[in-house]
Amino acid sequence: MNPLRWIGWRTTACVVALVVLELVLRQFGWGAYVVQERDDYLGWRMLPDQRGWSRDLLVPEDINWVEYREPALLEGRTETRSHESWTPLDWDAAEREPLATTGYRAVAWDPPSYGPDGRPIQDPNLYRVAVVGNSYTYGTSVAFADIWSQQLERLLQEDFLRRGDARRVLVMNFAVQGYVFEQMARTYERVIRPWQPNLLIVPCLPHDVVLMDPSSDDADYAFRRHVLRTATYDLLRRHVIDRWMPKPPSPQAAEAQQAKELDRNFQSDPYAPTVRWLWDHCAKRLQGVRTTLEAENGRLVLLMLPQLIQLMVRDDRRPGVFWQPWAAGAKRADGSAAILYLDPTDAFYAAMPELVEEINRGGLGKNERGLDTIRADYPHAAQSLYLLEDTGHYSPAGHAMLARRVYERLMKELPR
Numbered sequence: 001m002n003p004l005r006w007i008g009w010r011t012t013a014c015v016v017a018l019v020v021l022e023l024v025l026r027q028f029g030w031g032a033y034v035v036q037e038r039d040d041y042l043g044w045r046m047l048p049d050q051r052g053w054s055r056d057l058l059v060p061e062d063i064n065w066v067e068y069r070e071p072a073l074l075e076g077r078t079e080t081r082s083h084e085s086w087t088p089l090d091w092d093a094a095e096r097e098p099l100a101t102t103g104y105r106a107v108a109w110d111p112p113s114y115g116p117d118g119r120p121i122q123d124p125n126l127y128r129v130a131v132v133g134n135s136y137t138y139g140t141s142v143a144f145a146d147i148w149s150q151q152l153e154r155l156l157q158e159d160f161l162r163r164g165d166a167r168r169v170l171v172m173n174f175a176v177q178g179y180v181f182e183q184m185a186r187t188y189e190r191v192i193r194p195w196q197p198n199l200l201i202v203p204c205l206p207h208d209v210v211l212m213d214p215s216s217d218d219a220d221y222a223f224r225r226h227v228l229r230t231a232t233y234d235l236l237r238r239h240v241i242d243r244w245m246p247k248p249p250s251p252q253a254a255e256a257q258q259a260k261e262l263d264r265n266f267q268s269d270p271y272a273p274t275v276r277w278l279w280d281h282c283a284k285r286l287q288g289v290r291t292t293l294e295a296e297n298g299r300l301v302l303l304m305l306p307q308l309i310q311l312m313v314r315d316d317r318r319p320g321v322f323w324q325p326w327a328a329g330a331k332r333a334d335g336s337a338a339i340l341y342l343d344p345t346d347a348f349y350a351a352m353p354e355l356v357e358e359i360n361r362g363g364l365g366k367n368e369r370g371l372d373t374i375r376a377d378y379p380h381a382a383q384s385l386y387l388l389e390d391t392g393h394y395s396p397a398g399h400a401m402l403a404r405r406v407y408e409r410l411m412k413e414l415p416r
Contacts, residue, residue: 022232031231034061036176037224039102041190043183043215046176047225048103054141055369056389062144063103067111068191102191105138105147106173112194120194122297127160127167129153130197132184133175136305136394137203140177141387146396149173151403159411172197181282182212185289193292199340200293201301201406202286204319206270209282211259271317279322290330290339302327303406304343308372308391311349311356318345340413344405351401352383364391 025031034052039045048065115121122128131137131149139147153171160169172195174187181202188200218224227233266275290300304320320343330338349356358378365373372391374384381388385398394402 018232022230025231025235029057031229031234032057033234034063034105034177035228037228038215038218040215042102042176042186043179043212044176045102046104047228048101050103050229056141059141059143061105064106064108065101065103066109066191067101068194104172104174104176105144109170109172109195112196114194120196120296122196122198125167127156127165127169128195128197129156129169129171129199129201130188130192130195131171131173131175131201131203132179132187132192133173133203134179134205134208135175135177135392136205137173137175138177139173139175139399140393141390142394142396142399146399147173148394148399148402148406149175151400152406155403155407156410159407180210180212181208182285184208185285188289189292193296196296197293197298199299199301199410200289201303202289203303203305204323205305205307206319207266209270209278210263210266211278213259214255271321283322283326294338299340300338301340301342301406301410303402304345305402306343306345306348308359308386310345311352312360314349318343320345340409342406342409344402347405348385348398348401351385352380355380355383 032053033055035047035050036044037047046063048063050063052061052063053059054061112120113123129149129152137147137149139149144150149171150173153169156171157169160167172192174184174192176183176187179187181204184202192200221227262275262278265272266278269275286300293300302323304318304323307318310318324341324343327339327341328337332338355374355378358380359374362375362378365375367373367389369390371389374381374386374388374391376388385395385401387393387395
């Protein structure tokens with residue numbers, strides 16, 4: 001029997017047309033970026049096992065496959081679905097099924113180690129550093145090998161070899177573009193904890209303390225993740241779904257609108273007394289993360305990420321004004337600092353003083369994507385630790401500077 005007659009010529013023509021459309025759209029750049037999906041706990045997460053491109057279409061972004069155990073809640077126990085509190089994992093009570101998957105911009109990682117009692121344990125052959133964050137740490141428009149977390153891994157491994165420490169160093173980068181602190185904390189609680197890191201590095205930007213948008217899962221259907229990866233869906237999402245298709249009514253709509261209004265107020269002055277409660281809330285949240293981390297033999301590292309505006313305006317209006325005293329107040333039983341704190345802003349300024357002066361005199365430019373740029377006619381543009389076409393992210397030199405400063409700070413604390 002003729003296959004076309006059995007399938008139907010109309011169906012065949014439709015399938016062929018869709019395949020041709022997909023191929024043509026791919027040629028014009030649709031479906032080129034890393035694909036994310038919504039998640040009712042993390043807000044959104046990246047699809048595992050994919051290759052995308054940076055927003056400037058110059059740098060490949062490979063996303064690994066991470067499988068993690070979603071613990072079930074105890075019968076009769078509730079979990080608060082708001083920014084106020086999320087119940088941390090209870091390994092005694094949690095069931096280990098089902099397995100959830102996500103991905104991060106990293107090479108493949110071995111699964112966590114578990115003891116005979118089923119609890120996660122630290123691998124004695126590894127010195128594991130977990131890093132959370134957003135696009136600054138994800139490494140937007142920077143090659144994977146040049147991201148500061150990867151450079152830090154190499155620096156630490158070289159030091160371990162010099163000292164005769166046989167452990168392998170593994171820096172695990174869990175950064176996802178657009179995350180705020182609440183999402184980073186949830187990533188630690190839900191995804192990172194089973195790996196039992198020796199260190200957890202939390203990079204800090206002013207905007208990280210804003211509220212997380214209300215979250216929900218994507219509507220599920222057969223082959224959904226495969227559809228999300230297509231260029232055709234990318235076209236529909238950007239020009240149809242996100243534009244004129246009415247979104248279904250959401251019980252969280254009012255909460256989402258309130259979060260947007262608060263975000264606008266925060267952007268106008270992140271350090272105003274009226275938004276101080278956001279910083280206090282994040283400190284309380286971070287204290288919970290620290291307590292859990294230290295109970296599992298880990299240690300917290302707070303890293304202030306220098307922004308260009310902080311180099312241009314040399315005053316005290318930067319995150320360290322809040323976080324440094326908070327970190328200094330955390331002590332171990334012997335009186336030593338419990339939290340490692342690092343602010344490399346002054347080191348960044350020292351690396352590009354002439355360029356900062358030129359920017360203050362002549363201002364920044366704008367590119368076709370609406371991003372702040374460093375003008376090409378500035379004589380000292382080569383000093384920049386930020387991308388020339390996107391000053392909101394670090395250049396490879398900026399990542400190298402950050403890695404070096406973190407490494408030097410750790411060397412003062414790690415046992416020799």
